[in-house]
Amino acid sequence: MTPQRSPLASPADRLVLFVADGLRADKIVQPEGQDRAKFLRRIMKEEGTWGVSHTRVPTESRPGHVAIIAGFYEDVSAVTTGWTMNPVNFDSVFNQSHHTWSFGSPDILPMFQHGASDPDTVETFMYPPEFEDFAGEASHLDTWVFDHVKELFASAKKDKDLNKKLRQNKIVFFLHLLGLDTNGHGFRPHSEEYHNNIKLVDQGIEEITKIMEEFYGHDGRTSYIFTADHGMNNRGGHGDGHPDNTRTPLIAWGAGIRGPRKTGLGHDEFSAESDLIEWQRDDVLQADIAPLMSTLIGTDFPVNNVGELPVTYLKEDERFRAEAVFANAREILAQYQVKHDEKERDELFFRPFQPLSGLNAPDAFVNDIRDRIEAGEYIKAEILSQELIQLSLRGLRYFQTYDWLFLRGIITAGYVGWCMYCLVFVIKYYMLARPTEKLLSKSGAWFMDILSISVFITLGSMIWIQNMPLMYYAYSLFPVYFWNQVLRHRNTLMAGLQLATESGWGVFLLGIATFILTMEALVYSFFKREVLSVCFIFLAIWPVVASKRMRSEHLKLSLAWIGACSCTSVFTLLPVEKGEDINLVVLGGIASLILGAGLVWVLISSSRINRRLSTIMVIQLLAISFSMVLVYSTSQSLRQREGLPFVNQALSWAIVAFSTFLPFVYRGRPTDDYLARLLTICLAFGPLTVLLSISYEMLFYVCFCTTVLLWLEVEREIYRGTRVSVVRSLMVNDIRAALFFLFFINVAFFGTGNVASLGSFSLESVYRFVTIFDPFMMGTLLIIKILVPFFVVSAVLGVISTSLDLQPFSLFLAVMTVSDVQTINFFYFVSDYGSWLEIGTSISHFCIAELFIIFSIILFLLSRLLVGHLAIPRLIKEKTT
Structure with missing residues (x-):
């Protein structure tokens, strides 16, 4: 493509871009901002033009900076490639300049140097990665940037070559100010540290502006732009489409920039109460900043720019x-x-x-x-x-x-085909007493294969002729294969349908309606977590309604189940924005010790565990106790701004490594009790959960583990009265256990205060292990924190399968059959229009629903390694007594 630019002389020779990483617009625009940003607010009222820059999801540093500097919205998947390297090189304002001096973080600056056609065009000044320490106050990162800009201009007074470079036209100065983002993550955006950092940034910008104006003799040829790559929510996180993340400030002044207007235009409820209400507010989309910068210094527009030049920022x-x-x-x-x-x-x-x-x-x-x-x-x-x-x-x-219609069609066919394929497999191997289906004739099978191959060749030819991406071949292959298998085994489906309707079509249709309502309730829980609390009310009364034995012979178990459901239901009603409360963490640890010790005592008293296993459990309880001490000690150190003590950090890693891997090292014996083994697994993740908790997460973990263990006992007792054989086929009623599993998976995610968003997680949770910025290490720890309850419920499902006299993988395959019903819902909810909150939420929901399935598969297989080999002998022994 031929680069484009205005043929007229540019109003500025140089541009200064200040990007305050993680700065929310309200911190500048709202009334309290006048005390934090006196210089910038004076500019807004007396010299320049201002507004809100609306960002796109994901609201992360990399895509935000690409939008500002290159003028296009990077693909969402690019955020997974890291912060320092580009999936593909791209054009940018920096690349089009004669020279760019950039100062700041090693996470952002290199990608624009790599993206430049001539790397020497973009000069970088970066502090070491270890400077990004979340344990302490981070405004020193911004001080470092300001100091190095000052040193650059001080050096130019002695260095003639540098002085000459600084006086050429079409040059850019980029100041990446990371302190606000780091302080926001570490102390949250309402903290004193965050607010004081805004003051420091404001004062630093004022100093840099004065230095530059003096250096260039107040020639009126310098343009200044101040903005942010993304905002930050009240939990100290970002990434999704919440307005706190998508609204960032934009302030422009200097050469070529229009002065303020007292028209009062452009305001909404966001700035209606601000003292800036009488000044015109000019909002832009984030990518619009790139063409504005190119226009001001007269460079070519970046060739992939999709930003629209905001002419209201230009002089008349x-x-x-x-x-x-x-x-x-x-x-x-x-x-x-x-x-x-x-x-x-x-x-x-x-x-x-x-x-x-x-x-x-x-x-x-x-x-x-x-x-x-x-x-x-x-x-x-x-x-x-x-x-x-x-x-x-x-x-x-x-x-x-x-190609959307084509893609949506084959992907939907793939999802539905997968569900039907799983259903055929479950019916054939786990529902029918023996494979009695009438197989297709050889000619019929050949016809089906030829038809499938023809369909795939047709689709493949269209993809090849139209030069579509290679991934489209996979999109086409899966539905063709799945539906081939479904049609080849259509008699199995008919046999399964006949089996399901043995109790009558009315009962069958009622079951289908219940299944659909349950799945849609789980879908709706992504939007309203409170739905899960309502579901717990129905679950609490389920055993009493389902079985007379539970009302009479097992009243204590029923009461315990009702109490556990009631306690666990509270957590999805609690607010997601929770601050650090070590007292709640310690309380959760104490609750785990009391319940754990009580269960160990019961197991010992009933001779259900041997001395070796009881010793392991006591060691696990001691590890939880020591973790509570470490949490309290580390929290005090961080609160007093003394950083993360090395001894505490080393001990935290050591305890977690020892406790988490203990069940894998000691995998038990065939004679070990199933409940003891599950308790060992629950206790193994206790120290990890304590060390990753900042509030009520450990309390939730205790209540959740108690609830799912009681679910196991209730299922066993209800089935005990109807047991007919040692190993039986899967029945329609068993779908209840699969739905319970999916319900508990949703509870496992939402119960710790998460919302269905990719940006809902607080980095504060990982500060007992690492405080130096490491996105992949921190992200891994956060994911592990979420997956711990998933692992527990997966292990319980494996034991329930055997307890109900089912083959080990039958229930889980039933789960796989129905789980994609939820994913298909979110696939059609995915939107790329509307507000960025709606867009970001729709993408987050689909990704999380898809990850639920992937993680469940992995964790179920992992849990089978730990519990599968010892549950079967125990239950067979039960049956023979």
Whole structure:
């Protein structure tokens, strides 16, 4: 693509970009901001233009900076590639400059240097990674940046070559200020540390501005832009589409920037109570900042820019604005033309984008705008250019989503085919007493295979001819294979249906309705966690309603179940925004010690465990006790700003490693009691949960483990009265256990205060293990914290399978059969339009639902290694007595 720029002289020779990482817009705009950001707010009222920059999801540092500096929204998957390397190199404002000096974090700066066509164009000054320590106050990171900028200009007074470089045109200074993000994660955005850091940033920007103005002799050729890559929620996290994460400040002043206007336009409820209400607020999308910077210093627009030049930020020069917007329109139109030509070349049945076809062809638009500029009709030319931008963006969107119907169709067919394939497998091997299905004739099987191959070849040919991505072949292969297998075994489905309707069609339809309502309730729980608390009410009375034996012979067990369900139901009613409360962590630890010690005593008294296993359990209880001491000690050290003591850090890792791997080292004996083994697993993760807790997480873990262990006992007792054989086939009623499992998986996730969002997790949880910024280590610890309850319920499901005289994997395969019903819901909820909160939430829901399935498979297989070999002998012994 041919780079585009305005043919007129630029208003500025140099640009200074300040990015305050993790700064929420309300911290500047709201009334209390006048005490924190006196210089910036004076600029907003007296010198420059301001507004809110609305970011896209994921609200993370990498995609935020790419949008600001390169002008396009990076693919969501790019955030998984890390912060320091690019999936593909890209053009940026820095790359188009004559020279860029960048100061700040080693997590952000290198990717723009790697992305430059000439790496020497972008010069980086970075502090060491170990400076990013969440254990202490982090404003020193910003002080480091400001000091090094000052040193640069001080050196220029002695270094003639540097002085000459600094005085050329089309140069950029980029100051990445990470202190706010680090303090926000460490102390949360309402903390004194976060607010004081805003003051430091404000004062630093004022000093840098004065130094630069003095260095350049107040020549009026410097433009300044202040913004943030993303905001931060009240929990100290970001990543999703919540307004606290997507609203960031944008303040521009200096050369080429319009001064403030007292019109009071652009305000909504966000700034309605601010003392800035009388000044005009000009909001932009985050990618719009890149074309603004290019326009100010007269460089080519980044070739992949999709930002729209915010003309309200430019001085009132009609011709300059018209030419600038026209250049912006040509640059986006060039991208549209590339996409158009690709689709026209490759598509079998090409359908053009009608608004830019025929009489409205792009050339006609461009010629019309150029003629109006030459005729001096600048306002009309600007309006037409903006219209061309909108049409080009719509056209880009049209071609980017050109294959959506095809993709959604084959992916849906794949999901449904997978569910049906699992159902066939379960019916054939676990429901039917013997494989009695009438197999297809050899000719019928050949016909089915030939038909499937023909369908795949047809789809593959379309993909190849249309030059679609390689992944599309996999998308097509899966549904073809699954449906081939389903159709080959259609008699199995019919046999399963006949078996399911033996009790009557009314009972069968009632069961289907109950299943659908349950699955939809689980889907709705992603939006309203309180739904899970309502479900617990029904679960609490289930044993009493389901079995007379539970009402009469096992009243204590029923009462314990009701109490456990009631206690666990409380956690999905608690607010998700929780601060650190070590007292609750310690209380959870004490509860685990009391219940754990009580169960150990019961098992010893009833001779259900041997001395070796009881000794292991006592050691586990001691490990939990020591973890509580470490949590309290580490918390005090961090609170007093003394950092993470090395001894505490080493002991935390050592205890977790010892306790977590103990069940894998001692895997038990065939004579070990199933409940003792499950208790060992629960206690093994106790120290890890304590050390990763900041509030009521450990209390939840205790209540959750108690509830699922009681679920096991209730299922055993209800089934004990109806046992008919040693090993039986799966029945329709067993789907209840699969639904219970899915319910407890949802509770495991939402019970610790999470919301269904990729940005709902607080880094504060990992500070007993690591405080130096390490996104992958920290992310791994957070994921492990979430997965611990998943592992426990997976282990319990394995024991329930055997307790109900089922084959080990039968119940879990039933879970796999129904679990994708939830995923299909979220697949169709995924949206890329509407508010960024809606978009981010829809993406998060789908990803989390998909991960639930993946993690459940892995953890169930892992749990079978620990409990499968010892549960079967115990239960067979029971049956023979």
